[in-house]
Amino acid sequence: MNGRIVDNREAIDGKTSRSICDAVGERLQQSLRPEPLEPSARLQRLLEELRRRDSGSRPAVPN
Template sequence: MAGLFADDSEQIDRRTSRSICDAVGERLQQSMRPEPRLPTHLEQLLNELRKRDLDPH
């Protein structure tokens, strides 16, 4: 890991660093959003359909 800090000739300023951090944070929030849950009634109906699909009769 020391190799990462050995060449400091390409430093970035605070403003650029902050912009990069903000952009990464925004993308992480977008990609990690929880999936919205269906209303309980719809979940129950879907579960009933799954049961019927598995029923051999």
């Protein structure tokens, strides 16, 4: 290597650049899609407690 930097890049138009960016973005979204998380055990207990309290304390609905 002789220490010179050679720029072999070719210019691309805006439409091509946009298409490439869109394709890369779509691929990233597919591969980095978050997996659905289960609520923690503590949160599940709290939700169960809330449901239990709600079902036991329903106010009477007037006619």
